[in-house]
Amino acid sequence: MRHIISILMENEPGALSRVVGLFSQRNFNIETLNVAPTEDETLSRLTVTTNGDDRIIEQITKHLNKLIDVVKLVDLTEGAHIERELMLVKVKALGSARDEVKRTVDIFRAQIVDVTPSVYTVQITGDAQKLDAFLQAMGPVGVLEVARTGVAGIARGEKLLSIQT
Amino acid sequence: MELLSGADMIARFLKDEGVEYIYGYPGGAALHIYDALFRQEEVKHILVRHEQAATHMADGYARASGRPGVVLVTSGPGATNAVTGIATAYMDSIPMVVICGQVASHLIGEDAFQETDIVGVTRPIVKHSFSIRHPSEIPEVMRKAFYLAATGRPGPVVIDIPKDMTAPTERYEYVYPKKAKIRSYNPVTRGHTGQIRKAVDMLLKAQRPVLFAGGGVITGRASEALTDLARRLDIPVITSLMGIGAYPQNDRQSLGWPGMHGSYESNMAMHESDLVVGIGVRFDDRVTNNVSKFCPGARIVHIDVDPSSISKTVRADVPIVGAADSVLNEMLGMLSEREQENREALDEWWRRIDGWRGERQGKLYEPAAPGEPLKPQQVIEAVHRATNGDAYVVTDVGQHQMFAAQYYKFNRPNHWISSSGLGTMGYGFPAAMGIKLSYPEEQVVLFTGEGSFQMMMQELSTCKQFGIAVKIINLNNASLGMVRQWQDLNYKSRHAHSYVESMPDFEKLLAAYGFRAITVSNEEDLPAALDATFRSKDELVFLDVHVDPYEHVYPMQVPQGAMRDMLLSKTERT
Ligand SMILES: Cc1ncc(C[n+]2csc(CCOP(=O)(O)OP(=O)(O)O)c2C)c(N)n1
Ligand SMILES: [Mg+2]
Numbered sequence: 017m018r019h020i021i022s023i024l025m026e027n028e029p030g031a032l033s034r035v036v037g038l039f040s041q042r043n044f045n046i047e048t049l050n051v052a053p054t055e056d057e058t059l060s061r062l063t064v065t066t067n068g069d070d071r072i073i074e075q076i077t078k079h080l081n082k083l084i085d086v087v088k089l090v091d092l093t094e095g096a097h098i099e100r101e102l103m104l105v106k107v108k109a110l111g112s113a114r115d116e117v118k119r120t121v122d123i124f125r126a127q128i129v130d131v132t133p134s135v136y137t138v139q140i141t142g143d144a145q146k147l148d149a150f151l152q153a154m155g156p157v158g159v160l161e162v163a164r165t166g167v168a169g170i171a172r173g174e175k176l177l178s179i180q181t
Numbered sequence: 182m183e184l185l186s187g188a189d190m191i192a193r194f195l196k197d198e199g200v201e202y203i204y205g206y207p208g209g210a211a212l213h214i215y216d217a218l219f220r221q222e223e224v225k226h227i228l229v230r231h232e233q234a235a236t237h238m239a240d241g242y243a244r245a246s247g248r249p250g251v252v253l254v255t256s257g258p259g260a261t262n263a264v265t266g267i268a269t270a271y272m273d274s275i276p277m278v279v280i281c282g283q284v285a286s287h288l289i290g291e292d293a294f295q296e297t298d299i300v301g302v303t304r305p306i307v308k309h310s311f312s313i314r315h316p317s318e319i320p321e322v323m324r325k326a327f328y329l330a331a332t333g334r335p336g337p338v339v340i341d342i343p344k345d346m347t348a349p350t351e352r353y354e355y356v357y358p359k360k361a362k363i364r365s366y367n368p369v370t371r372g373h374t375g376q377i378r379k380a381v382d383m384l385l386k387a388q389r390p391v392l393f394a395g396g397g398v399i400t401g402r403a404s405e406a407l408t409d410l411a412r413r414l415d416i417p418v419i420t421s422l423m424g425i426g427a428y429p430q431n432d433r434q435s436l437g438w439p440g441m442h443g444s445y446e447s448n449m450a451m452h453e454s455d456l457v458v459g460i461g462v463r464f465d466d467r468v469t470n471n472v473s474k475f476c477p478g479a480r481i482v483h484i485d486v487d488p489s490s491i492s493k494t495v496r497a498d499v500p501i502v503g504a505a506d507s508v509l510n511e512m513l514g515m516l517s518e519r520e521q522e523n524r525e526a527l528d529e530w531w532r533r534i535d536g537w538r539g540e541r542q543g544k545l546y547e548p549a550a551p552g553e554p555l556k557p558q559q560v561i562e563a564v565h566r567a568t569n570g571d572a573y574v575v576t577d578v579g580q581h582q583m584f585a586a587q588y589y590k591f592n593r594p595n596h597w598i599s600s601s602g603l604g605t606m607g608y609g610f611p612a613a614m615g616i617k618l619s620y621p622e623e624q625v626v627l628f629t630g631e632g633s634f635q636m637m638m639q640e641l642s643t644c645k646q647f648g649i650a651v652k653i654i655n656l657n658n659a660s661l662g663m664v665r666q667w668q669d670l671n672y673k674s675r676h677a678h679s680y681v682e683s684m685p686d687f688e689k690l691l692a693a694y695g696f697r698a699i700t701v702s703n704e705e706d707l708p709a710a711l712d713a714t715f716r717s718k719d720e721l722v723f724l725d726v727h728v729d730p731y732e733h734v735y736p737m738q739v740p741q742g743a744m745r746d747m748l749l750s751k752t753e754r755t
């Protein structure tokens with residue numbers, strides 16, 4: 017099963033490589049990875065989506081927790097959560113395809129953020145499935161380049177991933 | 182307030198931390214630190230002849246004393262030479278602090294002379310690592326390194342120190358930090374009481390229970406609690422290879438150690454048990470054999486300080502995250518309120534166990550007949566007698582290691598010293614040196630093989646310089662015996678490179694360093710040779726014992742089988 021694990025880790029050089037290294041060292045898989053600073057400058061938040069049965073996910077979270085740089089983590093898929101990913105994608109936009117692309121962009125509530133005579137650059141956010149669906153819809157037209165951020169996630173409601181709680 | 186250079190802070194910190202010896206080898210990036218060590222007397226530096234030996238010395242000391250061993254090496258090749266020893270310590274959860282010089286900060290990343298990203302290289306084999314970015318950080322980082330190395334599940338910690346951080350011209354305030362605070366690191370001590378109660382319940386009811394104790398019982402200083410618990414309940418005790426000595430082996434309740442070359446009775450008992458209580462063990466593949474056939478009728482209680490160790494290979498029915506000592510003592514406390522309900526079942530269980538013991542009694546090996554080459558097993562038994570079973574016993578890796586584990590009997594923790602998880606040939610000699618240096622009044626015996634010894638024999642020179650009087654028993658079978666055994670069993674005796682051709686003349690080799698070697702090749706000469714070897718505690722003696730090159734280690738579990746599937750000799754199997 018697919019899991020989304022969010023990690024608060026020390027904002028220190030080397031911390032990221034320890035987390036990523038753990039995955040390859042222990043033969044765990046990484047589907048997406050997203051990392052950025054948080055409101056607390058001593059911490060960064062890393063979100064990883066991974067696949068595995070319960071035993072493997074248990075091992076992943078235990079080994080992550082064991083890393084000294086990892087302060088706290090949560091498996092978001094254990095509860096209600098919001099999952100978002102941002103994608104920038106360049107698609108061919110020539111002739112009749114130009115309108116076709118524009119319509120699809122509207123259907124997906126995406127935005128065209130840059131334009132040339134032959135190319136649209138589209139920005140789209142949503143969960144990973146929505147982004148996949150958009151790419152599929154664009155398939156026949158011609159996807160030229162894709163940049164995805166990887167999944168970011170947060171729990172629904174009042175549950176926090178924070179060192180205060 | 183005291184102002185010290187980074188280098189002086191390191192020396193001073195080591196003194197304040199109570200470190201007596203550090204093991205190391207100098208080089209450019211570490212020279213400021215070496216100069217600081219030169220200008221003080223409290224911390225003694227032992228110059229090895231290869232950095233790997235420094236790590237093994239630190240490791241041996243750590244296993245015997247329970248305190249972190251400390252290593253100092255230079256950047257680049259100095260640090261990479263230490264890698265094998267760091268990996269060895271990591272696999273066996275041994276506390277160690279490795280200080281590595283590094284090229285100056287402004288050169289990092291430029292492929293400078295002797296630059297290696299040692300933090301990167303060692304990342305998967307350390308508990309944690311630090312890079313110093315400002316000299317003023319040194320005391321705090323070192324305090325954290327020692328704290329991390331020694332607490333929770335211990336392990337090696339690397340500190341990478343760019344040369345400019347130790348420059349004599351820059352001085353900063355030094356205070357020995359009383360406490361290390363790491364917000365993300367709070368090793369558990371107490372286990373969950375509800376879970377512990379469940380485990381006690383199971384122990385009081387089980388029909389065929391075994392206690393299975395590992396290295397965690399030794400590092401966690403829980404031998405006494407384990408012994409108490411086992412005796413109160415009359416339950417058999419099996420220790421892992423790392424746990425040897427956690428429970429007295431001369432006791433009736435000790436079944437020895439299990440696994441690939443474990444005792445017949447421990448493998449049989451574990452396989453047939455209905456409850457395995459693992460304490461500070463990690464159920465590794467050399468113990469379980471085929472995990473899917475492991476202990477088919479047993480429920481598993483697993484006590485460990487490291488949650489990631491629990492249910493990693495064998496699913497635990499009752500996981501207990503906690504320190505061995507605390508959990509075992511809590512169990513003992515609960516016993517007084519409870520009735521033991523399995524006394525009769527245990528009598529029956531012991532009858533079966535004694536049956537297994539009886540079946541193998543006296544049939545483990547055939548001692549040499551007059552005129553035949555000595556058996557390695559009988560040499561170990563003779564050394565056991567000659568040292569009253571009281572020595573620190575260190576091994577290298579191979580057949581001799583397994584024989585030593587089988588035939589030397591240990592009644593105390595911290596006296597069996599062997600690279601179990603990584604199986605590092607070359608480990609033994611320096612590890613023995615590290616112990617002898619700190620315990621000069623004790624006999625420290627190394628069982629090695631001519632293959633393993635030649636991986637670290639340059640350390641004879643270190644022994645000469647510092648007067649380190651270890652006793653080296655070279656079980657010389659003129660071959661890489663363990664490899665050869667596998668080739669006998671799995672490759673129709675095609676001995677691809679398992680011979681050691683052009684064997685050195687060990688007497689001359691030792692003489693070159695000013696030491697005595699004694700060669701023995703038959704039983705009649707063995708007692709006198711042992712006598713000469715152990716007469717004094719202050720002389721390094723190398724006993725070169727020519728043993729039967731065709732001997733195999735048995736029992737040996739059948740690959741992919743259950744624990745009870747064993748070859749018992751060249752002709753018998755279970
Ligand atoms: C550094 C290293 N290289 C290779 C091995 C694989 N290996 C395991 S046992 C062994 C043979 C050891 O020979 P020796 O030290 O003579 O011991 P014996 O088995 O003959 O008693 C080898 C090569 C190892 N464990 N460590
Ligand atoms: Mg040999």
